[in-house]
Amino acid sequence: MTLYSRRKLLATGAAGGLVAAAAATGASAEDYSAAAMSDPGPHDPAQAATNPYDWQGLPTDHGNLGMLRHSFSQVHNRHTDAGWAREVTVRNFPISKNMAGVNMRLPKGAVRELHWHVPAEWAFVTYGVGRITAVDSGAQRFVADVKEGDLWFFPGGVPHSIQGLGPDGCEFILVFNDGNFSEDSTFLITDWFNHTPKEVLAKNFGVPASTFDNTTKKDLWIFGAPVPGSLADDLAQSQQPFVTNPYAFPLGDQKPVFQSAGGSVRIADVNNFPATTMSAALVELEPGGLRELHWHPLSDEWQYYISGTARMGVFHGEGRNNTVEFHPSDVGYVPQSIGHYVQNIGKDTVRFLEVFTTPQYADVSLASWMNNVPHELVAAHLNIDVATLQKLAQRKTPVVPV
Incomplete structure (x- = not known):
């Protein structure tokens, strides 16, 4: 399957290039005349190329579901001389009502100040190594080092900090269970000290x-x-007990709960990470692999794309369906119980996160639903031969091909 790059899209122009993009990914585009597809007025090919399906959807697309994709690469970056952060919230991504995301970089030694906030914080390390600290309401402590592929979770109101370690600090994604959250409005220890009388x-x-x-x-x-000393030295400075359920979890090191020729799925929820009240999956799709048609019955889904080129189809009912393309640093959002799939349309492995506001991970497979009710009932709906239905898998296959 050919990857149609953004550079090539720009080289071929907005209209013709985007039509070619749809063809290159194996999806047929609507057949319009050249005049109907032309765009002689002012336009921005670079912007149009970020999602070619906005210009020309698949034949199965219909209606307008609004913005289902945003990107950290397209938002304002707040810098200091020690690091930076940028955020995707409901203010710049209106569909993201229940979750907000932050992308933060802390070079070696850089500290995200001691602070707390009302929403819970779920995080995934995308690069490097860092040290996190926290203290809960029972004065129980937590100090740990986290590496690429690890995650952490801090309940709302729990004060904490993050610091980049050697050799080059860390970068990570933060997800908060409130779409209105802003990195600019947390409770900082220095801010409180500055506004409290010395006496x-x-x-x-x-x-x-x-x-x-x-x-x-x-x-x-x-x-x-x-840069802090050893983890053992930091731990030795307090005699208070450790938190009962650690706030860090090595998601990337977990054995996949599902693996096939098409890719794999790793899950972190309250069943294997007791500290959390949010759940997540780390999904990998090999070229051509498909995250099967499904929906999530308990929560909206916040996505972060780490690598590769993906296409997501979203079915919203009432005849509405939209297709969206994703690249690294992009954010996707799917409302609760809305049907969708994600497909690798490039040459490289797609890795992305699915994050939810509920402690229990849950999805409903379209194929599994169909194949666990009477075959004659499904055949009457879809005009599919019963013999064919009998051959289909009854267990969920989160990534296909199997």
Whole structure:
């Protein structure tokens, strides 16, 4: 299957190139005249190329489901001299009402300031190594190092920090169970200190007021600090008990719950990660592989694409269906119980995250549903031969081909 690159799309022009893109991915485009497909007025081929199906959908597409895709590569980046972060929230991605995402980079030594927030925080490390800390409401502590492929989860209100370790710090994705969340509006320890009288601080901590003479007068947010020592040294500084359920989980190291020639699925939910109240899957699709037609009955789905080129078809009922193309750093969103599939249409492995606001991961397979009710009933609906239905798998096959 041929990967039709963005560069080639730009080279061939918006209209003709996007038609060719649909053909190159094995999907037939609607057959319109050259005049009907022309766009002689002002247009931006680069923008159009991000999702060729906006210009010309598949023959099965119908209606307008709005924006189902956004990208961290297209949003404002907030920088400091120590690191950066950018966010996709309901403000720039209106469909994302129940979840917001942040992409953050912390070079070696850089710290995301000690802070907390109302929503829960689910995170996945996409690069490097970092150290995370937290303390719960029972004064139980947590300190751990996380690497690429690991995730962490902090319940809402639990104070925490993140720091990049050697050799080159870390980068990660954060997902919050509130679409209105903003990285710019968390509760920072320096902010509270700056707005509390010194005599109150002195009384609270039992130290002289002069202790706070050199406390910074500005919010730090992301700032440079010395690289911490060993994990064992950090753990030795507190005698408080460890949290009962650790806040970190090595998702990338888990054995897939499903694996076939088409790819694999790894799941992290309350069943294997007791600390979490959110669930997720790490999906890999080999070229041509398909994340089967399905839906999620318990929660909206927030997606993050790590590698490869994918196409998602979304069925919304009432005759409405849209197709969307995804590339690395893109975010997708599918409302609860809306049918969809994801297909690898490129040459490289597609890796993406599915994240949900519920502690239990759940999906309903279209094929499994069809094949576990009487065959004659399905045949009457779809005019499919009963003998064919009898040969289909009754168990879920999350990734095909098997």
